[in-house]
Amino acid sequence: MxxxxxxxxxxxxxxxxxxxxxxxxxxxxxxxxxxxxxxxxxxxxxxxxxxxxxxxxxxxxxxxxxxxxxxxxxxxxxxxGAQLLPADAYARANARFWAAYVDAKMPECAGKIWKVPKGAPAVEEGKKEMVGVFKTLEGELGEKPYFGGEALGYADVALVTFTPWFLTYERLAGFSIAEECPKLTAWAARCVGENECVAKSLPDAEAVYQFVGGMRKHFGLE
Amino acid sequence: MxxxxxxxxxxxxxxxxxxxxxxxxxxxxxxxxxxxxxxxxxxxxxxxxxxxxxxxxxxxxxxxxxxxxxxxxxxxxxxxGAQLLPADAYARANARFWAAYVDAKMPECAGKIWKVPKGAPAVEEGKKEMVGVFKTLEGELGEKPYFGGEALGYADVALVTFTPWFLTYERLAGFSIAEECPKLTAWAARCVGENECVAKSLPDAEAVYQFVGGMRKHFGLE
Missing domain, CATH: 3.40.30.10 (Glutaredoxin)
Known part of the structure; x- marks a missing residue:
């Protein structure tokens, strides 16, 4: 090995x-x-x-x-073990497209929420953008259990690691992702509940919030 | 077909x-x-x-x-036809890394040169960043003829399509890429000279400059 x-x-x-x-x-x-x-x-x-x-x-x-x-x-x-990417070339392209979408959108809108001083106008903008991104993702998810179809795939893995940060985004920007995006919230619970590889790999949401709070103090943001 | x-x-x-x-x-x-x-x-x-x-x-x-x-x-x-990505998993990862590097860096520094008003301070910043990006790429190229090794590959294709814009960057920011980055300039000439698929796919540099000039006028940048 x-x-x-x-x-x-x-x-x-x-x-x-x-x-x-x-x-x-x-x-x-x-x-x-x-x-x-x-x-x-x-x-x-x-x-x-x-x-x-x-x-x-x-x-x-x-x-x-x-x-x-x-x-x-x-x-x-x-x-x-099971492949993250499917075998079909179109399905592979679709998975890569959505993973790239997550990378193009999530760090930017999340950064507007947690990398700026408390109450900065960017926070409201970041929240709106994030809800828009999640609604677009819900549109792609449709009635499928996973972005990868019947099983956790490449795009699911790309996105699910942001879910332990949801509590932090919610507290800093004052909104409820479960209320705004119930389908995405159900998907996140499914990823953790049905996949041990996800459950054991993600940090506790409260621990993320504490860590981010420490970072924000370190950089003089609160 | x-x-x-x-x-x-x-x-x-x-x-x-x-x-x-x-x-x-x-x-x-x-x-x-x-x-x-x-x-x-x-x-x-x-x-x-x-x-x-x-x-x-x-x-x-x-x-x-x-x-x-x-x-x-x-x-x-x-x-x-010949594959853009090599067969070896490490070599594939390396090609993807450098293509992602081009996407992460080039639009940003190029945008600081051509998407801003004439003489804006961003132009100087964009020029410095671009030279830095090209020097990093020259470091990766080393003595190889192509980023893909002996033949044009995935990262080469990702980067070479910016070369018809070099004249535009040079005129707008007042510098010479050939002087600053001779290795990259030689690589660009090699891509066009040795690969018909590149030569017939790229626009004329002067036509790009004229097109960009039109865009800049349209958006009130000059």
Whole structure:
């Protein structure tokens, strides 16, 4: 077996995608906790371009960028568990489209909620944008249980790691995601309830809120 | 043979990636010209989420987002020509990493040069950032002829479609990319000189400059 190591921060929606993919494949690995302020030497040497988590190291070889890592895991550990990406080329393109949509939209609208001073006008804007993004995602989900169809897939993994942050977004921006987007909320509960690889990979929402509060104090935002 | 249609705008670095991939595979297709201001009904119905080119339609089924389309072409037309992505999982991850890097960096720094009023402070910032991005890319290129190694690959295609814009960046920001980044300039010449699929897919640099000038006038930037 290859020696697999993950550089991650326990709240990272990007890093936790890799946790889920490795758990789904049953790949054993060791996780090294990075904090988001001081960068460890292994993080800097293995991801010199971005100096960001996650980094996956397999026998010392580094793979960076969470969606790239998910594809790598699907390909490098193809024989060890259900694939995240389907076999059909159109279905693969659709999964990649929605994962890219999550990456293009979520960090931006979430950042307007938690990376700005309390009560800044951006918060209201971020909330509206986020609800719009979730409604678009609900439209794609339709009556399917998962974005991947009958089972958790690539786009599900890309999105579900933001759900432990929902409580933080709600408290900081004063809204209820369950009220605004009941279908997405039911999907999130399904992901955790029906998939052990998700349940064991996500942080506690209250712990995320406390962590974000600490970050916000550190950066003088509250 | 499937009926293949591409919705594109002739200057689009994203749409022209698809031209190159289709040409490399020898896939015959029909191109519909979209302009960047008025969106055609087929564009709106086939890419309702982003309403942007490129869209690839194969027997009426739409695939959106340029990098997603490149992967789709590699998979759906696997038997018809050299693959853009290599076979090895690490090499695939590396190609995807650098294509994602281009997408994360190029539109942002280029936008600071051409989407702002003449002489705005952002232009100088955009120029510095762009040179930094190109130097990072030159570091990755090293002594290889292509990012893909011995032959044009996925990351090469992702980047080369920006090269017809170089003249525009240079004129608007007052610098010489050939002087600042000779290795990248040599790579760009190699892509065009050695690959017919690139040469026949890229617009003339002067035509891009004229088009951008028209856009800038339309938006009151000069």
């Amino acid at each position: 290859a020696a697999v190591k993950l550089l991650n921060c326990f709240v990272s929606p990007f890093g936790n995608r890799v946790r889920i993919a490795l758990a789904k494949k049953g790949v054993e690995y060791e996780e090294t906790a990075e904090n988001m302020v001081t960068k460890g030497p292994l993080l800097l040497s293995s991801n010199p371009v971005h100096a960001k988590v996650p980094v996956l190291l397999v026998d010392g070889k580094a793979v960076c960028e969470s969606l790239v890592i998910l594809e790598f895991i699907d390909e490098a550990f193809a024989g060890t | 499937a009926a293949v249609k591409l919705l594109n705008c002739f200057v689009s670095p994203f749409g022209n990636r698809v031209r190159i991939a289709l040409a490399k595979k020898g896939v015959e297709y029909e191109e519909t010209a979209e302009n960047m201001v008025t969106k055609g009904p087929l564009l709106l119905s086939s890419n309702p989420v982003h309403a942007k080119v490129p869209v690839l339609l194969v027997d009426g089924k739409a695939v959106c987002e340029s990098l997603v389309i490149l992967e789709f072409i590699d998979e759906a037309f696997a038997g018809t």
